[in-house]
Every structure is written in C-alpha cells, then in structure tokens.
Amino acid sequence: MPQKGKTNKPVASAAKVKDGKNLYIGIDLGTDHTAITTSDGKKNSILSLVGTPRDAIASKFLKKERLFGEEALNHRVALNMFRPIENGVLKNQREDIEAARGLLEFVMRSVGAHRGAKKYAIIGVPAQASVLSKKIITEMAKDFFDGILVASEPFCVAYNLGQLEHSLIVDIGAGTTDLCRVHGTMPDPDDQISSIKAGDYIDRELMKLISDAYTNVRLTTEMVKRWKEEHSFVGEPKEEITVEVPVDSSVLKLSITQEIKAACESIIPDITSGISKLISTYDPDFQDDLRSNIWLAGGGSLIRNFDVILEHELELIDGGKVFKDKDPVFGGADGALKLAMDMPAEFWHTT
Numbered sequence: 001m002p003q004k005g006k007t008n009k010p011v012a013s014a015a016k017v018k019d020g021k022n023l024y025i026g027i028d029l030g031t032d033h034t035a036i037t038t039s040d041g042k043k044n045s046i047l048s049l050v051g052t053p054r055d056a057i058a059s060k061f062l063k064k065e066r067l068f069g070e071e072a073l074n075h076r077v078a079l080n081m082f083r084p085i086e087n088g089v090l091k092n093q094r095e096d097i098e099a100a101r102g103l104l105e106f107v108m109r110s111v112g113a114h115r116g117a118k119k120y121a122i123i124g125v126p127a128q129a130s131v132l133s134k135k136i137i138t139e140m141a142k143d144f145f146d147g148i149l150v151a152s153e154p155f156c157v158a159y160n161l162g163q164l165e166h167s168l169i170v171d172i173g174a175g176t177t178d179l180c181r182v183h184g185t186m187p188d189p190d191d192q193i194s195s196i197k198a199g200d201y202i203d204r205e206l207m208k209l210i211s212d213a214y215t216n217v218r219l220t221t222e223m224v225k226r227w228k229e230e231h232s233f234v235g236e237p238k239e240e241i242t243v244e245v246p247v248d249s250s251v252l253k254l255s256i257t258q259e260i261k262a263a264c265e266s267i268i269p270d271i272t273s274g275i276s277k278l279i280s281t282y283d284p285d286f287q288d289d290l291r292s293n294i295w296l297a298g299g300g301s302l303i304r305n306f307d308v309i310l311e312h313e314l315e316l317i318d319g320g321k322v323f324k325d326k327d328p329v330f331g332g333a334d335g336a337l338k339l340a341m342d343m344p345a346e347f348w349h350t351t
C-alpha cells in the first residue's frame, strides 16, 4: 500500500499531557462504530448500538437496563435496538440523545477515561453536519468533559495523515460517504460533499440483489453485512463467493459473487462525480496537486480493489492518484486526538 506524507507532529503538546493533569481525547462518533483514542495511549472501537430489554423477563435475565455495542448485538432478540446516529447525524429524539450519552459513557469507561484528570475532547462529525446537529452533540457530551469541540471528521482524518495541504479525503462510512478538500484550514461548506451511498446503502442493495436472484431466501441485515465485510470487492472477482443461505426449511450454498460486486460498485458513481466537482471548482493552480492526493478512509475503504477501480474511473476525467488510510478504524479518532493536543491551552479555557 503506498504511503504518503508523515503523521502530523503528535508530540507538539506532549508536555501538556505529561504533567498528568489533562487527558486529551479524540472521538469518532459514527453511524456504525464509535472509536475513542486517548492521550494516555488507550483506544477502543465499538458498534454504535444500544439495546434496552423488551420486557420485564428480558430485563431480569440480562440484569441490565441498557446494553451497548457487540453485547447489544448478541442479545438483539431480547432487546429494542437503537442506532442513535443516523447517516452520521445524532438523532434529535430524547431517547436517542440518552442512548448516545450512554454509548459515550460506555466507550469512555472501556478505556478508563471516565476517571480523574481534566478531560478535553474533540468529536469528529460528518463533513456537512449542520449547526444544529453540532449543537446537539456538544450538549449531549458536555457533562463528560472540561472542554469540548466538534470538528469535521474528514479534516480529522487528514490531520492524522499529515495531509493538510491540497488533499481530498473520501471517507466511506456506514451512513454517508463524505468527500472533503483540505487546504490548511478548517474546511468550508464548499469544500465538502456528502452522499448517502455508503456501507448501509451497499447492505440494502446486496439484500435486494440476493432476494431478486434467489426467491424464498430468508435474509437478515446482519447476515448480509457480515458477507459484505468478509467478501467485498470491486472490479474483477478473484474467486467465486459462496455463502450458506436459509431457504424454506433447509440451507443452500449459493453464489453471490455478482451481487457483491454490483452492490459494492453501486457507490462509485457518486464518488467520482463528487471528486470531479471538488477538483474542478478548486483553485486552478492547485487542481493537479489535489488530483494526485486522494485518500480513502472509513470502513468502506476496506472494499478490495476500490483504490484501483476508482483510479481507473478517474482516468475518464483527467486522472487521479488514490491512496488508502492504513488505519480506517482509528484514523478519525486519532486525528481528533492530535488536533485536541495541538490546540493552544487558552483555547480550551474559553470553551
């Protein structure tokens, strides 16, 4: 995998941390995953899922009023499930805000970040998050921290990659694919384009394509998502992909090679047209720099061959060079942490 640039000066503010009083935290509050990284070297990523017991029996059996992440997924038949973040945006219902608060507390506890020290956090939000949705997140989270800031998620990814000048981040998440031009400052609305064709869209497409090809199959979202994560690819298949599918009362082995390919490729046109738009509206003197510095991030960047096929598609519109973030799970949270550590101390005292 090609490596470009270096990580941004992570030690710049290390002295502030070494005094042991402050804990800096980077959080990527995503539709599918919530990732956290702390300045004392801890990190974790959990599914952004919250479950509450469906009835008194479930409550007694599970001995908890709320379950989070993978534990909620494993007990889903006995739970009402919430995904408090939808298309990258925290939903504005009381129960979703409460669920998100619980999720945040859970992920903070998982890395011991709920204790002691003064805490300063940056939370990554989607490229085009509205002023209202930023306010909802800040309100939801403010009691946990002594200082809090929300920052554009793709900007955090670029900050982590050390690609702050003339870079184009393509963050393929679950709810949205966010495209963002980065040019040394916080991005403006014009620098960002968001599409709902991302991981969840691929899952829905895959479900539809398999159901169309094979009648009577019984599919669940979890099943289809699992197959996608195991076998995702674009371009030419390397091998036949077969899965075991419940059909009526038996289990059949079915080929889903073409369905996986079509579902994964369905998000490409929006990405190429978004890239084309962001390049063509950039300062003409730097369009070539931008074109040759495109970075794939987010869970969707794990789709096999995506960088190669995207470069191929870009050849039709003057070309482009595509690189992959080597850590799509923590890239956003790590960038948010670096940004938090690099913020001048005065900044936090005014938040």
Ligand SMILES: Nc1ncnc2c1ncn2[C@@H]1O[C@H](COP(=O)(O)OP(=O)(O)OP(=O)(O)O)[C@@H](O)[C@H]1O
Pocket: 028, 029, 030, 031, 032, 033, 034, 085, 087, 088, 089, 172, 173, 174, 175, 176, 177, 198, 199, 200, 225, 228, 229, 230, 232, 297, 298, 299, 300, 301, 302, 303, 304, 328, 329
């Ligand atoms: N190997 C893989 N192939 C294809 N897709 C994958 C793979 N691994 C994870 N994904 C998908 O990536 C998505 C999750 O990515 P990520 O954690 O970046 O999303 P998120 O940040 O939670 O979502 P958003 O940014 O939209 O709020 C899910 O749809 C998941 O199924």
Ligand SMILES: [Mg+2]
Pocket: 028, 030, 031, 153, 171, 173, 174, 298, 332
């Ligand atoms: Mg994301």
